[in-house]
Amino acid sequence: MTFSMDIIETDGNARTGVINTARGEIRTPAFMPVGTAATVKAMKPETVRETGADILLGNTYHLMLRPTAERIAKLGGLHKFMNWSRPILTDSGGFQVMSLAKLRKITEEGVSFQSHIDGSKHMLSPERSMEIQRLLGSNIVMAFDECTPYPASEKETEDSMLLSMRWAKRSYDAFHDGSEHAQMNALFGIVQGGVFEKLRHHSAEALKEIDFNGYAIGGLAVGEGQDVMFEVLDYTMPVMPKSKPRYLMGVGKPDDIVGAVERGIDMFDCVMPSRSGRTGQAFTRRGTINMKNSRHIDDPRTIDEQCRCSACSQYSRAYVSHLIRSGEILGPMLLTEHNLTYYQDLMAGLRDAISRKSLGGFVKDFHETRAEGDIAPIT
């Protein structure tokens, strides 16, 4: 087994380290850009790497429907297909089958559904999800779970969590099929239980019993708000194994990430930096700005004067604003690159602060700079 985690330094509950995989190292805390359909939208993979990403996320649900996992396997796997040689984590399909597919039906066996693309009929189960993620050549495979709706009663949440735990065991058994893929790569379990401490604890204990290579927290960032999310982390993190990676799924905004790192999370993924890049939103050290706003159209300054990305080193706000207003593809290209660079630089800053045991000061600066707000328009 080539998968392991070295924790290099801690500061309070936060930790920085390295996850070793068959495809290379992941520096933690790590942010994983989302490459839904075998591409981080509007980005070449070499540019994604230049932003500082060590690992990408791929989506089982999207890829199983188009171009299909079998086709990708025949073409040499997802890494080769999309020209990304470093680690890839794949989700299990559990979340997106609930949010995107049509005519879903959940049974003990799994989820049957129709494709949102062409209406074709499919089935996802722990066994099928493991098979797809193996065909893709995923380096970090996620157990198949049910995405608990939010809000949900304690009873609904418990039933859903217990189903996910049975599916977690089936995922484990299906993943460990004696294949080289299973020997070389990792399987993560997903702690569910909504906003109920007792259920989160039950879920974490059930997963530890099975023994995964890493542990994710699922079912957050679904509308519960940052306070509730941090509260769930506060009572869930103490029961998560310290020696293994901890991954907060689908999170989040920059301040969500900072707060979660303070609470001991190692890995994140979110569509926000890439999706925002396509809608004209830019993340900066002074907060989020809307490049569609007319205040930018004459501004010769860069989006974020401290940013090293090619958008900020070569273009003005006026130009990026022109591109976005004109619907030019280069607009999303530059803004996505900028936003992903912002996220990766935030992660690098967090890693550096933890390694110097100065996370408190870093977080204080982070919030103070954001509170200053965007630079004033040129008059």
Place this chain on the structure above:
Amino acid sequence: MTFSMDIIETDGNARTGVINTARGEIRTPAFMPVGTAATVKAMKPETVRETGADILLGNTYHLMLRPTAERIAKLGGLHKFMNWSRPILTDSGGFQVMSLAKLRKITEEGVSFQSHIDGSKHMLSPERSMEIQRLLGSNIVMAFDECTPYPASEKETEDSMLLSMRWAKRSYDAFHDGSEHAQMNALFGIVQGGVFEKLRHHSAEALKEIDFNGYAIGGLAVGEGQDVMFEVLDYTMPVMPKSKPRYLMGVGKPDDIVGAVERGIDMFDCVMPSRSGRTGQAFTRRGTINMKNSRHIDDPRTIDEQCRCSACSQYSRAYVSHLIRSGEILGPMLLTEHNLTYYQDLMAGLRDAISRKSLGGFVKDFHETRAEGDIAPIT
């Protein structure tokens, strides 16, 4: 005056050389990618340069409406605005005001019209076109002319051509305003006259009388077909000055370019390689292929095995086909890069063949390879 042309070698009517500008050299025959709204769509300028482009084309009509020439001037000019330091040729707006604007009215003074973007009212005249192209910082300014409709009678074509010749003189007078811009950069006249030899000769003589830095042929590639276009070139080229650049506007398909180079053309522009990249069409040495076609979805081979572009060196047809089918932005990014590389490699091949006085063999190979057709699908 820093603008000049050195003809290095000829082969029949074809020539290869270098156009010297204030922003650097242009190797001829040259293909100019179209950067309509201050961007070659879906391309970073450094990638455009990597394809082999020495010069870009910018559109007066689009830029005057958004973000406006005055705004670009205030921000330091078009080169700085779009991060392209090499030569830029700007069209006069004459063609696009006729094809895109609403409620056009042509008078001796110029063309009044409404913006296709927001309906705002504008005027383009020789004087205003020269002012806009100066504000943009264009290195090769095009005289303002009327785009003669096609088909048109000889009388209509003559009236239109004569108006364009009066506007050419006004363009010349307005361009030569004693500014540093006029001293450092070039003004090209545009030969009109449709498909009538007598009118083309009249137009060319009228422009030579005024004395431009280069001469374009306008009003072709508007539906007349390749045979007619080549016929017009056959009788127009002999009356075009040999010592100055000759530019065939808006052309064209690869075989149009090859035939026009054989007839002595030095410069080309066309949206085809970039527009096709956004609709899934790929140019290859074996002809044009449609990446939406299902024959490509399992094909591990590259689009064109002889192509050096990053799409062809890093991705399969299967992947590019997946991107195009999925509507992913990376699809147009890769295909545009490929198509522009194909065009630039074609120009490099033509330049090399002329310099070795072996254009005939190059053209024969070019047609024979295309006649072979695309590689057979993998079965």
